[in-house]
Amino acid sequence: MSARLGLRFGAAMRQPFRSQMRNTNRRFQSTTAAGTGPEASAFSKFFNSEVGPKTVHFWAPIMKWGLVLAGASDFTRPASQLSLTQNMALTCTGAIWTRWCFIIKPRNLFLASVNFLLFLVGATQTTRVLRYQSELKGQTLPEAVAEKAGEAQEKVVEAVQEPGKVKEAVVGK
Template sequence: MTTSKLQALWNHPAGPKTIHFWAPTFKWGISIANIADFSKPPEKLSYPQQIAVTCTGVIWSRYSTVITPKNWNLFSVNVAMAGTGIYQLSRKIRQDYFSDGEPEVATE
């Protein structure tokens, strides 16, 4: 049974023998980098970058559900991108618009 599932994955039109597999697989690096930035102070985050990550995730998540063949790797990486982008944007917005007191000045 396991062999047949691996063979089905290998021969899938969006499987490892195609760019339709490898492009989304490498795109996971963006989501992983965004997760690594969760520990970064919100004032160091960029609105344009996080908006781009969020919009890319939302748009391509939708696209991956309407194309044939279904590419669940593409769908999952873009859901992760949208989720991490939304989280980072929420951190930045809370810092910029809803924090109490004076903004802290970063010293280096």
């Protein structure tokens, strides 16, 4: 008997609930359409854009500025204390991801700018380290770059020819 009472109550409440849901469909509209008309302010256009603060396309570059600022803060450090591999990695990362920012959709110029500055900081620091190392050896900068490239090429060839040996060197066995 109590089950029938529940069924009757459910049937009685179904119609008002459905009509209430039909009236509130406006809540589920996309936010990209709001504030993009000709009367919208510049702030509301930015806030509701595809790369605005509501998306990861805005917050990822904000966080990446930390890398740029950390690299720029190393300008005050002597070149003897800088890592060549770390700064080369920053240079390559900045160059690769700057290009990628122009390929992806939506095209994110804010992310491209932070990656380009990361490239510039890394290239500056890499140049400082290579100049320092060339001064120690009495070489010119192009000679130092050629020597480093030769060392890297030898390591790659060794890794391709004997992958087990490289693994042992990395793991420490």
